[in-house]
Amino acid sequence: MPPDGRKSVADITLQGGLAVDAPASRAKLLARMRLGDMAFRHVTRAAAVAVLIILGGVILSLISGSLPALRAFGLNFFVQQSWNPVTERFGALAPIYGTVVTSFIAMLIAVPIGLLIAVFLTELCPLWLRRPIGIAIELLAGIPSIIYGIWGLFIFAPFLQTTLQPFLIAAFGNVPVLSSLFEGPPYGIGVLTAGLILAIMVLPFITSITRDVFEAVPPVLKEAAYGVGCTTWEVVRYVVLPYARVGVIGGIMLGLGRALGETMAVTFVIGNAHRVSTSLLAPGTTISATIANEFTEAIGDLYTSSLIALGLILFIITFIVLTAARIMLAQIERRAGN
Amino acid sequence: MALYNKRRRRNALAMGLSLAATAFGLGWLVLILGVLVWKGFSGLSLEVFTEMTPPPGSAGGLLNPIIGSLVMTTLAVVIGTPIGMLAGTYMAEYGRHDRLAHVVRFINDILLSAPSIVIGLFIYEIMVAPMGHFSGWAGAVALAVIVIPVVVRTTEDMLILVPNSLREAAIALGMPRVTVIAHISYRAARAGMVTGVLLAIARISGETAPLLFTALNNQFWSMNLNAPMPSLPVVIFQFALSPYKDWQSLAWTGALIITFTVLALSIIARVLAAPRKSS
Numbered sequence: 357m358p359p360d361g362r363k364s365v366a367d368i369t370l371q372g373g374l375a376v377d378a379p380a381s382r383a384k385l386l387a388r389m390r391l392g393d394m395a396f397r398h399v400t401r402a403a404a405v406a407v408l409i410i411l412g413g414v415i416l417s418l419i420s421g422s423l424p425a426l427r428a429f430g431l432n433f434f435v436q437q438s439w440n441p442v443t444e445r446f447g448a449l450a451p452i453y454g455t456v457v458t459s460f461i462a463m464l465i466a467v468p469i470g471l472l473i474a475v476f477l478t479e480l481c482p483l484w485l486r487r488p489i490g491i492a493i494e495l496l497a498g499i500p501s502i503i504y505g506i507w508g509l510f511i512f513a514p515f516l517q518t519t520l521q522p523f524l525i526a527a528f529g530n531v532p533v534l535s536s537l538f539e540g541p542p543y544g545i546g547v548l549t550a551g552l553i554l555a556i557m558v559l560p561f562i563t564s565i566t567r568d569v570f571e572a573v574p575p576v577l578k579e580a581a582y583g584v585g586c587t588t589w590e591v592v593r594y595v596v597l598p599y600a601r602v603g604v605i606g607g608i609m610l611g612l613g614r615a616l617g618e619t620m621a622v623t624f625v626i627g628n629a630h631r632v633s634t635s636l637l638a639p640g641t642t643i644s645a646t647i648a649n650e651f652t653e654a655i656g657d658l659y660t661s662s663l664i665a666l667g668l669i670l671f672i673i674t675f676i677v678l679t680a681a682r683i684m685l686a687q688i689e690r691r692a693g694n
Numbered sequence: 695m696a697l698y699n700k701r702r703r704r705n706a707l708a709m710g711l712s713l714a715a716t717a718f719g720l721g722w723l724v725l726i727l728g729v730l731v732w733k734g735f736s737g738l739s740l741e742v743f744t745e746m747t748p749p750p751g752s753a754g755g756l757l758n759p760i761i762g763s764l765v766m767t768t769l770a771v772v773i774g775t776p777i778g779m780l781a782g783t784y785m786a787e788y789g790r791h792d793r794l795a796h797v798v799r800f801i802n803d804i805l806l807s808a809p810s811i812v813i814g815l816f817i818y819e820i821m822v823a824p825m826g827h828f829s830g831w832a833g834a835v836a837l838a839v840i841v842i843p844v845v846v847r848t849t850e851d852m853l854i855l856v857p858n859s860l861r862e863a864a865i866a867l868g869m870p871r872v873t874v875i876a877h878i879s880y881r882a883a884r885a886g887m888v889t890g891v892l893l894a895i896a897r898i899s900g901e902t903a904p905l906l907f908t909a910l911n912n913q914f915w916s917m918n919l920n921a922p923m924p925s926l927p928v929v930i931f932q933f934a935l936s937p938y939k940d941w942q943s944l945a946w947t948g949a950l951i952i953t954f955t956v957l958a959l960s961i962i963a964r965v966l967a968a969p970r971k972s973s
Contacts, residue, residue, distance in 0.1 A: 389870040396872040397788055403780030404789070404798045407846060410839060411801045414812060417819035472715035480709055481716075489716065491964060496723045498960045500900020502927050503726065503949050506934045510942075511729050556722050563719065587705035610807060617809025619903040620931065644811045644903070651818075651907045667815040671808070678804050 414671065422665030424657055433665060439630035439646075441655070446662035448669060450630040454547060454640040455670070458622060459615040461551025461636070462558055466615075467608055469555075470562030475592050477563075478570040490567065497560035505624030508553045509545070513625055516552070517544030521637055539635035543627065548636040550626040554618055558611040565607030569600045569688055606684030613678045617670060619644035643670040727953070734950025737943045742951075747913055747929060750938040756948050758915050759929040762830070765917070766909060766925060767899055769834035774841030775891055781842070782849025787875050790854075799850070805843040813839050814904035822908055830916075830923030833909025840901060841894040848890025852883040889967040896959035900952050902927035926952055 425446065426433060436447020473493065477486055521542030528534040573596050581591045597604070627639020628649050641649075643666045654660045741755045748754025781798065789795035817836040822828055856879050864874045880887070910922035911932060926948050933945035 389873075393870040393872045396875070397784075400780045400784035400788060401794070403777045404784040404794060406777055407781050407798050407802050407805065407842065410842065411805055413820065414808070414816045417816050418812070421815070421819050469715045469718060472712040473719050475708075476712040476716045480712060489720065491961075492720055492723055495957055495960060496719070496726075498896060498956055499726065500902070500927065500952055500956060502900060502902045502930055503730065503953050506930060506945060506949050507726055507729060509934065510733075559719055559722075587701055589705040589708035590701070592708070613807050617807075617811070619809065619811045620927075623931075624934070644809060647811055647815070648903055648906055651815075652910065664815055664819070667812050671812045674807075674809055674812075675804060678807055682800060682803050 418664060418668040418671055422661055422668045425661035425665040428658060429662075433662070434669075437630070437632055441659055444656065444658050446658070448643075448662075448666055450632050451641050451643040451646045451666055452669065453632045454550075454626065455616055455642040455644070455673075457547055457636070457640070458551040458554055458626070458642055459612060461548065462554035462615045463608065463612055465552070465555035466559045466562055466611060470559050470607075470611070471566055471604070473559075473563045474566035474570050475596075477567050478596075479588050479592060490564070493560045493563050496556075497564065501557065501618060501620040504553055504557055504621035508549065508621060509624040512553065513544035513549050516549055517542045521548070525637070536634045537636050540637050542637060543639060545625045545627045545639060546637050547626065547633075547640040550622045550640075550642070551636075553621050553625055554615045557618060557621055558615050561614055562607055562611040565610060565685075566600070566604050569603030569607060569685075570596055572603070572688060572691075573599045600688065602684045603688030606681045606688065609677050609681030609684065613674050613681060616677065617644060617674050619648050623648045643667070730946070730950050730953055733943075733946040734948075737947035738950065742944075742947055746915060747924070747933075747944070748940065749913075750936065751940060753940060754944070756926065756929065756944060756951070758912065759924040759926045759948070760951070762909070762912070762916070762924040763899065763926040765919075766830060766834045766837055766905075766923060767895060769831075769919075770837030770841050770898055771891065771895060773834065774838035774894070775845055777838075778842045778845025778890075778894075779849050779887065782846045782853065783875060783879075785846070786850045786853030787871070787879060798846075802843045802846045805839075806847060809903075810840060810901055811903035811906075814906060814908055817904065817908045827920075828908065828910035828922040830909055830919035830921065833905045833923055833925065834919070836904040836908045837898045837901060840898050840904065844894040844897055845890050848893065849883075849887055852886030852890070853879055855886070856882040885966050889963045892959050892963035892966070896956045896963065899959070900927055900956055902931055906931075 429436070429446065433446065433448055434452070435449055436445070437449045438445050438447050439450060440446070477490060481489060521538075521544070524538040525542065528538045577595050577599065578591055581595045586594070622642050623645040626641055626645050628641050628645060629639040630641055630646075631638070633640060647663050647667055651660070651663050654663055741753070742757075743755060743760065744757055745753075745755030746758050747756060781802075785795040785798060813836055817832050817839065821832040821835060825832075860878050860882060861874055864878045865871075869877075905925050905928050909925055909928070911928045912922045912924040916923055930945045930948045930952070933941035933948070936942065
């Protein structure tokens, strides 16, 4: 045995030091090994299948839970705006609308900024600074969403109420179409605030994925472009971006998946109003915020079932978005592998 | 020359913007952490860790939610880690290229970024509704469902990094596969696999949405896993949205505790994983 007490290979194989020259015990040992190997293989396989079962279970439980609501309202569930627990009439239009609008605002802000940070990290940043900044951005991704929520409610929303929102109202109040976007009093909380918080939240996701994708661009291509005298911007614009396009879109979709499903940060600042309002300053709601706010207080099967149906819609939307993202990212990975 | 200047100007503009964007991104981190420390630190005292959550309007601490979070997180890791590691082992060692591994990899990636509130609904449907009451167990299982994909992913990634020549050498000595995995692959990938578990803990210690309607909340000391159980994130949620000043300041303190726990975990995880990455 080695001095540190670890078993050597021979000790492991012949546990207890079985005599190698006894054919019978050797065969027995081999059979036992084979059995152990088989058993372990099946256990790991079962665990892998368990992952599939979990996803299947999620889908099945959501479908079965939402059946009563879907049966009661049919397709009207998707287009109706009223959400009335007293008369038990539920429609998903307002939450769906809020989810889409807040995510759209988030992507509108987070995508260009995320891409620019990725450009900075891959092209501009001195080598010794890359890791610290990269880690800092990833730490931002690790902050739990409830922290963004409490911060948004107590710090960010009051700040917006006194600065950005009055400015928007004043600036666009007389512009024909835009004025309806920024109508009403500045509450602080509302659709716009939720969208901005979401932007801050998905920014690190988009940044770290696009950075990885940018880094997968073969250096030869970039060097060739620099060699013919391209500026850094031209290299990014005409070499890096076209090469990494699929991966960038994949990263954006992944961020979108986050934004669509994000719950706590939005719940704090959106105001929970079941209304479809053109104004971005008005309170609204999203699918996840509605579920988080109302689920434990939902009385009656139809109410609960309607909330689960909302969950099903959310799951289907994110499933589609995430699937598209993964397919695109897999494509860039395959290209990098070749 | 004019064209040259124009190109240079455009380049300077783009680079300036990317620098500004980075400052903007990092600014949020500083801003959020700064506010957390400023708001939460004043409330940080020994009582926070030794006293129960108070009724509105009186002083108290966060002992019961902290314990509740610890219990449920521990259970979730105990339930989720073995399943995740075994599944990751199958995908990296036995079925690296087979159909099942491909499908599981794909589904696992979906689960990894699926909205956590949907996981809460799922556990509500399969545990809370049949049992008829909210429970600490349901909360722990909901968190475990979040742990599994994180551990699967890191285990698989780390095992794939183990050089095949190590495995081949071991197999050439006549070791069965299970011995190769346990004594060669796991040993070589140990740091990375621990990192995965740490990241999973970091991920679930701030999760609120899946606990809202599985573990619910509890104002009192409770170690009964068959009853509603308090947790730090849910208490923060409840206290922050309350109109009481005492509760709000406790919420900030709780937020500070969670954030620094999460940040410490992810930094430790990164330090553990670092030597492997650079080699």
